[in-house]
Amino acid sequence: MAIEPTLTAAMECVELERALDAYLDDEFDARERAEADAHLGKCARCRDLVETQGRMRAAIRARLREAMTPPSTAGRAPAALRQRIEGALARRRRPCSPPWARAPGIGTAAPPFSSRSREFRRRRRQAHIPALGDQGP
Amino acid sequence: MFDLRQNDLTRGEFEELALKHLDPLYAAALRLTKNDRDAEDLVQDTFLRAYRFFDKFERGTNMKAWLFKILTNTFINRYRRSVKERNIVEGSERDAVHERFVSREAAEYAANPEQYFFDRLLSDDVLKAVDSLPIDFRLVVILADLQEFSYKEIAEILDVPVGTVMSRLYRGRRLLQKALASYAVLSGVLQDVGEDGSIDLEAYRKRRGKSA
Numbered sequence: 627m628a629i630e631p632t633l634t635a636a637m638e639c640v641e642l643e644r645a646l647d648a649y650l651d652d653e654f655d656a657r658e659r660a661e662a663d664a665h666l667g668k669c670a671r672c673r674d675l676v677e678t679q680g681r682m683r684a685a686i687r688a689r690l691r692e693a694m695t696p697p698s699t700a701g702r703a704p705a706a707l708r709q710r711i712e713g714a715l716a717r718r719r720r721p722c723s724p725p726w727a728r729a730p731g732i733g734t735a736a737p738p739f740s741s742r743s744r745e746f747r748r749r750r751r752q753a754h755i756p757a758l759g760d761q762g763p
Numbered sequence: 764m765f766d767l768r769q770n771d772l773t774r775g776e777f778e779e780l781a782l783k784h785l786d787p788l789y790a791a792a793l794r795l796t797k798n799d800r801d802a803e804d805l806v807q808d809t810f811l812r813a814y815r816f817f818d819k820f821e822r823g824t825n826m827k828a829w830l831f832k833i834l835t836n837t838f839i840n841r842y843r844r845s846v847k848e849r850n851i852v853e854g855s856e857r858d859a860v861h862e863r864f865v866s867r868e869a870a871e872y873a874a875n876p877e878q879y880f881f882d883r884l885l886s887d888d889v890l891k892a893v894d895s896l897p898i899d900f901r902l903v904v905i906l907a908d909l910q911e912f913s914y915k916e917i918a919e920i921l922d923v924p925v926g927t928v929m930s931r932l933y934r935g936r937r938l939l940q941k942a943l944a945s946y947a948v949l950s951g952v953l954q955d956v957g958e959d960g961s962i963d964l965e966a967y968r969k970r971r972g973k974s975a
């Protein structure tokens with residue numbers, strides 16, 4: 627990614643601080659990284675800063691992963707949702723299929739509960755919107 | 764002519780490419796809607812929309828980022844109004860400029876051995892801390908620190924400039940650290956320390972009173 631063009635040659639503490647996230651997130655290109663590393667090589671204060679922020683970052687990421695990826699329930703889609711999506715996808719392009727195959731009960735389960743009502747309402751709304759000039763007296 | 768075989772091929776390809784991202788999409792949807800049922804609806808709508816526009820998806824590009832973009836747009840367009848999230852980004856982004864000047868202080872606070880308080884926090888507290896973030900900050904933190912998207916990918920997902928991603932991420936991470944610290948205080952893992960590193964005067968007196 628492009629960092630401010632002023633960040634050239636010798637990097638100062640204040641510049642490193644401003645770009646700390648980009649450095650730790652590995653967003654620097656090779657030249658920018660080399661400049662930052664050169665500065666860190668001779669500035670113990672900034673080295674400490676990078677190290678503490680890096681540790682803090684790693685700790686938070688680890689906790690987020692633990693809380694929001696499987697096997698945590700907050701990170702795993704319920705099995706029923708997967709089935710619902712697969713079922714909905716299977717039906718989705720079936721309007722291309724011949725009309726007799728679209729009759730209810732042929733090879734299709736009932737539509738999923740919540741989207742059924744939403745979809746149903748949407749279709750009904752659409753169906754009931756009269757075309758322009760079609761409103762009659 | 765009805766080409767059912769082609770239809771099944773397309774669906775098969777879509778399912779293979781897209782369904783493996785179901786868990787991360789659900790995890791994000793749950794944090795956005797804060798409710799199982801809305802999260803499930805949001806994810807299902809996301810997959811159906813993605814399937815509808817699958818011919819627009821460029822093979823070989825980032826499917827996960829594309830799905831997250833659809834999830835985000837769907838959420839903003841359809842669910843946000845009902846979830847009634849207050850968007851306070853503008854003011855907060857102004858504050859972020861000021862916050863940069865105290866980053867050194869925050870880092871020194873973090874250098875405290877108590878930084879390991881995170882390790883003792885319950886997952887529920889971590890989720891509550893994430894949920895406490897204003898929605899735009901919550902989104903970038905999830906995209907960057909959980910899903911590990913690059914700034915450029917996040918910018919494309921949210922349709923904002925990279926600079927906006929960086930400032931939201933900066934602010935979001937600090938807010939998250941603060942929220943985690945406050946849960947740590949609540950659960951007794953961390954001693955209450957004021958913003959400038961000093962102990963709250965009332966707490967100090969209480970403690971002194973007890974020890975005296």
